[in-house]
Amino acid sequence: MSNSHPGHKARKRFGQNFLQDGNVIRRILRSISPKPEQHLVEIGPGLGALTEELLAATGHLDAIELDRDLVPILRTKFFRYGDQFRVHEADAMQFDFRSLCQDQQRLRIVGNLPYNISTPLIFHLLSFNELIEDMHFMLQKEVVLRLAAGPGENNYGRLSIMAQYFCQVDNLFLVPPEAFHPAPKVDSAIVRLIPHKTLPVVAKDLEKFQDVVRIAFNQRRKTLRNNLKELISAEALESLGIDPGLRPERLGVAEFVRISDHLV
Structure with missing residues (x-):
């Protein structure tokens, strides 16, 4: 999630839309409520608009960024944090989130997920469910509606069932296109996924x-x-x-x- 940088153009192939609305950033931060003792992981930090606030709140952060041109921009911007700010140049869809768990501490995952990969990435993250405290994502509004829908609702389907098997799903709030640069053609929303400590129902297989x-x-x-x-x-x-x-x-x-x- 991010603000603008004169040397970087948002890339269509990465689905980049950089967050730039300070009020939205503050509202996301209030929803996450990060604390210094927690292990936060940001997927797709972009140019670091939210990263800046997360680091200010916790003093340390793991970031996973696919766009290699953004990695040096981020490292320069947050140089003062030294090795407390770790950028992993990687595809989150292939990333082994177990590699971040050095202790027993669960991960709190945050991200502005590109629309084209949000569903498969959520399925990937659900496979690390036992390592995750919670997840806060900015997604296309339709994806959030699908995640949160109940039986009988129009948006209810495979994604709803798989997410709700593993997690409590909370649709938090809408984010309008003008909060981003460039403005996407769709509304976005913030969703919170909290993995069940004990699954309400357990499939044998x-x-x-x-x-x-x-x-x-x-x-x-x-x-x-x-x-x-x-x-x-x-x-x-x-x-x-x-x-x-x-x-x-x-x-x-x-x-x-x-x-x-x-x-x-």
Whole structure:
């Protein structure tokens, strides 16, 4: 998340839109409420607008930045923090977040995620769930609505179910396009994901659960009977207390776990 720099043009291929609205930055900071004893990790710091505030609050930070042209700008800007400010020139989608956990301290992850990678990156981060205290992301508004939606809502789907299996999801507030440079063509929103310390429901086989959810939503206008017919019969669904005539968006996390557990 970032302000402007005369020597750096935002790059389309990285989906860069630099945050520059001071009021929005302060509001994000209040939502995160960073403390010196915490281990913060910023994904895609850009030109360091939020980075500056996070460092001022904690005195140390790990940043993951893909754009190699930004790395020296960031290192110069925050030179005074010495080795307390660590920039990892890396793709967050491939990054091993375990490598940052030197002690038992959980990570607090923050980021302005490019729209084109936000969903796969969130899935990647969920695989490190036990290492993470919480995540605060700036995302396209539609992605936040999908993360936070409940059964029966228009935006409810695979992303909602997988995120809510692992996390409590809070849609915090909207951010208008004019808060960025260049201004994106869409509204953004801030979301908070808090990994469950104890999962409310536990699938016997996580991969099977993910498969069931993915297949169920392949054609979301069709019923469970149609979408899942290769996996489970209508009679078996009924025996689990699930109406095979329902569309997939009517089922909560627990029902999908019930189906996948039956198949293990």
